[in-house]
Amino acid sequence: MxxxxxxxxxxxxxxxxxxxxxxxxxxxxxxxxxxxxxxxxxxxxxxxxxxxxxxxxxxxxxxxxxxxxxxxxxxxxxxxxxxxxxxxxxxxxxxxxxxxxxxxxxxxxxxxxxxxxxxxxxxxxxxxxxxxxxxxxxxxxxxxxxxDQLLRRQAAELAELVTKTRRSEDRTRAILQNTIDAILVASEDGILEPLNARAQELCGPQGDPEIKNIIQFLLPDSGNNPPPKPPSDRLLTDLGTGVIEILACPANGHNIPLEVAISHFTAYGRYHYIITLRDISQRKRHELEIQNTMQELENSNAELEQFAYAASHDLQEPLRMVSSYTQLLARRYREKLDDTADEFIHYAVDGTQRMQRMIDDLLTLSRVGRHGKPFQPVALTGLFDAIEANLKRADSAPAGNIMRAPDLPVVVGDPSQLLQLFQNLVSNGLKYSDPAHAEVRISAREFESFWRISVSDNGIGIDPQYHASIFEIFKRLHGYGEYAGTGIGLALCKKIVERHGGNIHVESAPHEGSTFHVDLPKEHSVL
Missing domain, CATH: 3.30.450.20 (PAS domain)
Incomplete structure (x- = not known):
């Protein structure tokens, strides 16, 4: 072949x-x-x-x-x-x-x-x-x-669009005429033409004769032949902010704040601008109401803080006198009276001491917002070294009970308040655990915008129904005879975290220990 x-x-x-x-x-x-x-x-x-x-x-x-x-x-x-x-x-x-x-x-x-x-x-x-x-x-x-397919499809879409545009021309005109915003069009030479009834009202004989000059001044191409700058009281916002607000002064004497939006398009080879004027009188009233409410709230908070501080401070002197004399009674008449009298004196001494601690905690709570120090970088490793030293001096933390991750970060905050925050959480973890087997673990996890510092213990745990209420002031889940405390510690923790722009929450169940998570922002806009 x-x-x-x-x-x-x-x-x-x-x-x-x-x-x-x-x-x-x-x-x-x-x-x-x-x-x-x-x-x-x-x-x-x-x-x-x-x-x-x-x-x-x-x-x-x-x-x-x-x-x-x-x-x-x-x-x-x-x-x-x-x-x-x-x-x-x-x-x-x-x-x-x-x-x-x-x-x-x-x-x-x-x-x-x-x-x-x-x-x-x-x-x-x-x-x-x-x-x-x-x-x-x-x-x-x-x-x-x-x-070819694309051109055919576009041609069909264009034909459909033209048909729809023609059919809706009357509807569009009606919408334009009845919209609450004033709409004007400006050619590239700056000539303004009102397009609807609202624009005629603002720019017509009964409107504001200065409106057109203000709009021409605001047009991007006004630099070629700029009109005179409007009076400062007519421009309600800085032109560099991106939001333009002006004040219209119609002939009826009722001034109207307007928000100005400017867009552009090209038609028949010429550049045009669409100017929309929106009446923002109601929004301005709401903004003023909000500002007034916020100011009232700030004043009220300041008064409450001042009251708490003054009340706590003024209570110190009479309480100190009561405490001194009850302790003097306890020392002088111990075992000289009957058992009932000794018991009553003991209750009086104990009550005054508890009241003293409560007032001290109230003073500390009132100082969080009023006497905070400027924020600065705080190394958590050194912070927890100080906490362990404080607790050991107070005989509250046996060696080995507090365990830390080796890579604790540097955060930004008030060093003294962060010390108080984490010392409260650590001491709570030890207090509500079996002294013979108490363990508190500190760890950190990095997120995109914040650090999460977690304090975990192997204590008695907290029922989920109380996870939110434990951060309220004077909220206690146990009697004073079971666990000492004033019920202010976690409220203080929450206030410190909020001052730092963060968040605190707990994960816990009865008999399973507790983990308190503190989220601290990496950056602070307000200190």
């Missing part, structure tokens, strides 16, 4: 000196196939190899039906037959013929087009020996088809 000739052999068969032309055909940016009289393939360039996946050596000597099987378009089969028998050229385009060769599209088109969109040209070619060949040129027109 004779060997199948390659593309090079085909070139020599046409013209032995045609190597240059053969190379050009081989590397063309279109697919080129040549069919012999017996309908077998004599030439198959590299473009066809890439697009079809069939190598030249495997297709030469075969028919197009052998190569593509049932996927061979019947229209192309007929065109090849007519070309070889009648010398008739043909053109197969994607717009007229949906059947195309099963060629792979380029990767950028693969998602939308499972097959390459092709324009196929069939042309008879008579060579020097008199034989008639069929030349097939396949051109990738996927991009053109995609653009």
């Amino acid at each position: 004779a060997a199948t000739p390659g593309n090079a052999d085909f070139g020599k068969a046409i013209n032995p000196d045609a190597e240059l032309y053969l190379t050009l055909l081989e590397n063309s940016d279109v697919g080129i196939v040549t069919i012999d009289q017996d309908k077998t393939i004599r030439f198959w360039n590299s473009w066809m190899e890439k697009a079809s996946g069939h190598m030249t050596a495997h297709v030469l000597g075969k028919t197009m039906n052998d190569v593509f099987g049932d996927a061979m378009p019947s229209r192309l089969h007929s065109a090849i037959r007519d070309c070889l028998s009648l010398g008739m050229p043909a053109m197969i385009s994607p717009s007229l013929n949906k059947s195309v060769l099963p060629l792979r599209p380029l990767p950028q088109f693969a998602e939308k087009f499972p097959q390459m969109q092709q324009s196929i040209r069939i042309q008879p070619v008579r060579i020097s020996d008199g034989n008639l060949l069929c030349s097939i040129t396949v051109r990738d027109v996927t991009l053109a088809v995609q653009r």
Whole structure:
């Protein structure tokens, strides 16, 4: 069986000196196939190899039906037959013929087009020996088809939009006329035209004659021929803030604060501005009410803090006198009176001491907002060193009971208040745990905008129904005889955390210990 000739052999068969032309055909940016009289393939360039996946050596000597099987378009089969028998050229385009060769599209088109969109040209070619060949040129027109589809879709959408616009023209005009905002249009030369009734009211004879000058001053292109700057009382905001508010003064004497919004568009080759004026009188009244309420609230809080401080301070002196004399009674008459009298004196001494601690805690609570120190970087490792030292001096923390993560961060805050905050949490963890097995663990976790410092213990735990109320002042879940305390410690913790712009919450269940999470911001806008 004779060997199948390659593309090079085909070139020599046409013209032995045609190597240059053969190379050009081989590397063309279109697919080129040549069919012999017996309908077998004599030439198959590299473009066809890439697009079809069939190598030249495997297709030469075969028919197009052998190569593509049932996927061979019947229209192309007929065109090849007519070309070889009648010398008739043909053109197969994607717009007229949906059947195309099963060629792979380029990767950028693969998602939308499972097959390459092709324009196929069939042309008879008579060579020097008199034989008639069929030349097939396949051109990738996927991009053109995609653009055509896009243009058709856009044309359809545009036609639909035009139809809808025409249908809604009266409706749009009615909406424009009845909107509560004043709308004006300005050409690039600064000429203003009111577009609705509200704009006519503000800029007309009964309106404010200065409004147009103010708007022209605010237009971005006013620098070319700037009008005079409006009076300062007419510009309610700094122009650099991005929000423009002006004051209109109509002829009726009722001044109106307006918010100005300016946008632009191009029509018929000219630049235009759309100016919207919104009456913000009601918003200004609400803002003033809020400011007044906030000021009243600040004054009330300041008065409450001052009252708490003054009351606590003024209670110190009489309480100190009562405490001194009850302690004097206890020392002088111990065991000289009956047991009942000793018991009564003990209750009096204990009560005055508890009251003294409560007043001290109230004073501390009132000082959080009034006597706080400026914020600065605070290394938590050194802070907890100080806390452990304080608790050991008070005999509240046996060695080994407090365990810390090795990588505690540096946070920003008031050092003395942070010391009080975490010392309260640690001492609570020890107080509400079995002294023989008490453990308190301190850890830290970094989030995008804050540090979470966690203080965990293995104590008696807290019922979830009390997780919020334990931070209220004087809130105690146990009697004074069970656990000492004034009920102010966690309220103090919460107030310190809030001063630092943070948050504190607890995770706990009865008999499962407690974990208090303190979230401290990495940055502070208000100290």
